[in-house]
Amino acid sequence: xxxxxxxxxxxxxxxxxxxxxxxxxxxxxxxxxxxxxxxxxxxxxxxxxxxxxxxxxxxxxxxxxxxxxxxxxxxxxxxxxxxxxxxxxxxxxxxxxxxxxxxxxxxxxxxxxxxxxxxxxxxxxxxxxxxxxxxxxxxxxxxxxxxxxxxxxxxxxxxxxxxxxxxxxxxxxxxxxxxxxxxxxxxxxxxxxxxxxxxxxxxxxxxxxxxxxxxxxxxxxxxxxxxxxxxxxxxxxxxxxxxxxxxxxxxxxxxxxxxxxxxxxxxxxxxxxxxxxxxxxxxxxxxxxxxxxxxxxxxxxxxxxxxxxxxxxxxxxxxxxxxxxxxxxxxxxxxxxxxxxxxxxxxxxxxxxxxxxxxxxxxxxxxxxxxxxxxxxxxxxxxxxxxxxxxxxxxxxxxxxxxxxxxxxxxxxxxxxxxxxxxxxxxxxxxxxxxxxxxxxxxxxxxxxxxxxxxxxxxxxxxxxxxxxxxxxxxxxxxxxxxxxxxxxxxxxxxxxxxxxxxxxxxxxxxxxxxxxxxxxxxxxxxxxxxxx
Amino acid sequence: xxxxxxxxxxxxxxxxxxxxxxxxxxxxxxxxxxxxxxxxxxxxxxxxxxxxxxxxxxxxxxxxxxxxxxxxxxxxxxxxxxxxxxxxxxxxxxxxxxxxxxxxxxxxxxxxxxxxxxxxxxxxxxxxxxxxxxxxxxxxxxxxxxxxxxxxxxxxxxxxxxxxxxxxxxxxxxxxxxxxxxxxxxxxxxxxxxxxxxxxxxxxxxxxxxx
Numbered sequence: 032x033x034x035x036x037x038x039x040x041x042x043x044x045x046x047x048x049x050x051x052x053x054x055x056x057x058x059x060x061x062x063x064x065x066x067x068x069x070x071x072x073x074x075x076x077x078x079x080x081x082x083x084x085x086x087x088x089x090x091x092x093x094x095x096x097x098x099x100x101x102x103x104x105x106x107x108x109x110x111x112x113x114x115x116x117x118x119x120x121x122x123x124x125x126x127x128x129x130x131x132x133x134x135x136x137x138x139x140x141x142x143x144x145x146x147x148x149x150x151x152x153x154x155x156x157x158x159x160x161x162x163x164x165x166x167x168x169x170x171x172x173x174x175x176x177x178x179x180x181x182x183x184x185x186x187x188x189x190x191x192x193x194x195x196x197x198x199x200x201x202x203x204x205x206x207x208x209x210x211x212x213x214x215x216x217x218x219x220x221x222x223x224x225x226x227x228x229x230x231x232x233x234x235x236x237x238x239x240x241x242x243x244x245x246x247x248x249x250x251x252x253x254x255x256x257x258x259x260x261x262x263x264x265x266x267x268x269x270x271x272x273x274x275x276x277x278x279x280x281x282x283x284x285x286x287x288x289x290x291x292x293x294x295x296x297x298x299x300x301x302x303x304x305x306x307x308x309x310x311x312x313x314x315x316x317x318x319x320x321x322x323x324x325x326x327x328x329x330x331x332x333x334x335x336x337x338x339x340x341x342x343x344x345x346x347x348x349x350x351x352x353x354x355x356x357x358x359x360x361x362x363x364x365x366x367x368x369x370x371x372x373x374x375x376x377x378x379x380x381x382x383x384x385x386x387x388x389x390x391x392x393x394x395x396x397x398x399x400x401x402x403x404x405x406x407x408x409x410x411x412x413x414x415x416x417x418x419x420x421x422x423x424x425x426x427x428x429x430x431x432x433x434x435x436x437x438x439x440x441x442x443x444x445x446x447x448x449x450x451x452x453x454x455x456x457x458x459x460x461x462x463x464x465x466x467x468x469x470x471x472x473x474x475x476x477x478x479x480x481x482x483x484x485x486x487x488x489x490x491x492x493x494x495x496x497x498x499x500x501x502x503x504x505x506x507x508x509x510x511x512x513x514x515x516x517x518x519x520x521x522x523x524x525x526x527x528x529x530x531x532x533x534x535x536x537x538x539x540x541x542x543x544x545x546x547x548x549x550x551x552x553x554x555x556x557x558x559x560x561x562x563x564x
Numbered sequence: 565x566x567x568x569x570x571x572x573x574x575x576x577x578x579x580x581x582x583x584x585x586x587x588x589x590x591x592x593x594x595x596x597x598x599x600x601x602x603x604x605x606x607x608x609x610x611x612x613x614x615x616x617x618x619x620x621x622x623x624x625x626x627x628x629x630x631x632x633x634x635x636x637x638x639x640x641x642x643x644x645x646x647x648x649x650x651x652x653x654x655x656x657x658x659x660x661x662x663x664x665x666x667x668x669x670x671x672x673x674x675x676x677x678x679x680x681x682x683x684x685x686x687x688x689x690x691x692x693x694x695x696x697x698x699x700x701x702x703x704x705x706x707x708x709x710x711x712x713x714x715x716x717x718x719x720x721x722x723x724x725x726x727x728x729x730x731x732x733x734x735x736x737x738x739x740x741x742x743x744x745x746x747x748x749x750x751x752x753x754x755x756x757x758x759x760x761x762x763x764x765x766x767x768x769x770x771x772x773x774x775x
Contacts, residue, residue, distance in 0.1 A: 281693075281711065284693075284711060285689060285693035285697055285711075286697055288689060288692070288693065288711075288714065289688075289689050289697060289698070292686075292687050292689055293683065293686040293688075294683040294684060294687035295687075295698070297683065298679060298680065298682065298683025298686070299680075299698070302698060316679060319686065327725055330722060331722075331726065359697075359698070408666055412653075412656050412657055412658075413653060413656060416653070416655075417653075417656075536655075537655070537656075
């Protein structure tokens with residue numbers, strides 16, 4: 032049995048690591064976070080999403096039709112902690128901490144070694160991949176936790192058959208948590224069923240298996256209804272479709288192998304600036320050694336139940352991600368973290384068994400501190416300083432300015448810039464009822480028909496749309512954009528006056544706000560009907 | 565005869581060896597010699613000192629080529645853009661001393677670059693998919709081996725570790741890995757020191773299963 036002291040130390044450490052500065056790191060508030068949280072707030076206050084649809088099965092957002100579980104859970108955390116960044120990210124942090132304990136119990140069941148299990152749990156807590164997605168306000172960590180819980184229950188069911196039922200229920204539930212799990216969980220459940228059909232069809236196990244399948248099917252009824260709507264496969268354009276067969280096969284395997292390549296796992300971050308940390312990969316550098324050791328022992332014992340589960344889940348989980356154009360998409364391949372980290376844990380345990388106990392202790396302690404140091408550097412120092420633009424910090428700051436000027440009309444350029452409507456709505460505390468009215472009834476009445484998405488929004492004193500230089504300059508308002516949206520030449524030409532500038536921690540200008548001068552513009556250039564007023 | 569054919573197929577049936585020959589004929593010959601001696605080392609039942617010596621010598625000579633072409637300043641020199649980034653990062657730390665140690669010390673800069681090279685040397689996609697999907701900016705990538713060889717490499721790796729008799733092989737591999745990362749040469753030669761290991765392990769796998 033694990034000692035109470037180790038569990039307590041781990042819990043305190045995790046609470047600190049996952050909740051400290053949760054409202055400021057990551058910096059800003061990414062659009063996916065704001066869409067989840069604003070819809071959660073809308074559900075909490077009105078029982079409807081941003082379009083006025085009551086308790087949707089899939090949330091439309093900007094046409095992505097995301098899974099609902101995280102949003103409904105976040106409505107609870109917003110109720111408890113308020114409609115702020117902490118309330119929006121709380122559920123993810125909780126899922127992250129739960130995942131750390133899941134890893135702790137899982138590795139202990141495998142190795143029966145208290146020391147390596149405890150250190151492994153610390154390494155899991157400081158794992159960049161898990162920490163990153165556990166501190167953001169959207170569904171990735173929650174989906175991962177449920178998926179991995181399903182895998183753990185399945186593994187435990189060999190000694191406790193009742194858990195077969197729970198495993199299938201949790202697999203089914205996880206499909207409502209995140210888009211990746213919608214495909215990975217059923218696929219893994221089917222493959223594990225085929226591999227272990229003897230175990231599942233055994234005399235004592237059969238009833239739990241059948242109950243589990245029945246329960247999973249009932250849980251999937253809403254999805255089955257959605258299956259025949261355009262909303263279900265809305266992210267299909269991400270896939271590398273339309274390529275000649277040989278090219279497609281080569282493309283798929285190059286993407287797929289990348290998810291196992293040491294460079295992608297231990298040396299280089301995800302190439303996307305929004306979903307990666309500077310100077311650190313998804314696992315710590317030194318883990319490349321136990322990675323190979325772990326894989327060797329897992330493959331050597333490939334006929335064992337554990338190895339079959341680990342190999343199957345490791346091979347299946349990157350498939351949906353590998354089918355897309357994205358090289359090493361950490362959010363789509365999140366389920367891969369489970370088997371890979373466990374395999375690394377097996378490698379760590381084997382190495383520890385090989386070394387003398389005292390020496391092993393020292394090495395594990397040293398590795399923990401080094402991992403912690405480089406994680407602190409990447410996550411708490413460089414990340415908030417260098418990536419605030421990608422996390423929409425400029426819109427959080429803009430929202431504060433908008434709140435201070437309720438009588439002023441703002442036009443925020445969305446011609447090139449990332450969608451910001453949900454961030455503005457969330458932080459300016461727009462009443463969801465008012466927001467729902469602004470989206471009209473067409474989408475609500477054709478909710479799952481995947482109608483084209485309209486990027487333009489108008490609510491309260493805010494418009495989000497591309498700037499129109501033929502008419503916007505003749506109205507008294509503040510135009511907001513970056514240095515490319517509103518150039519110095521345009522400022523001079525249209526007599527604009529700078530009202531504010533929003534910079535990142537490194538001093539780079541992210542957004543600027545300029546007040547128009549319609550009186551002067553009309554005096555000099557009387558060509559617009561607005562001048563008549 | 566089977567072994568010879570398999571050796572020739574894998575050793576010469578890839579684009580990389582021809583690019584190495586093009587760059588330097590002697591280097592290409594040394595890669596072939598090293599591949600042959602390493603493969604012989606893998607299939608011998610008893611430890612063979614002479615094979616280990618031949619392998620080590622050929623790898624050391626290949627390494628000397630890499631060291632000759634390598635510019636040590638590339639590990640610590642910083643471009644104006646990198647200096648600018650460094651200065652910006654210094655401002656982000658709560659303590660300037662920690663900032664200096666983690667961002668400005670030459671030892672750490674050299675370590676970060678060594679780390680990047682080591683990652684590249686261990687990248688499966690670098691060898692089998694011309695670094696796709698993470699091609700490097702400003703570098704003309706090319707496929708070293710056919711992707712078909714990748715499963716053979718993994719099987720060969722597993723078979724060689726399973727016997728538990730090839731400590732010398734793996735010690736040599738660790739040596740060349742660190743040397744490659746420390747003395748990375750530009751494409752198309754790249755990590756030529758790794759070539760004999762991929763070839764010998766692939767041949768081992770194919771040799772076991774082809775009757």
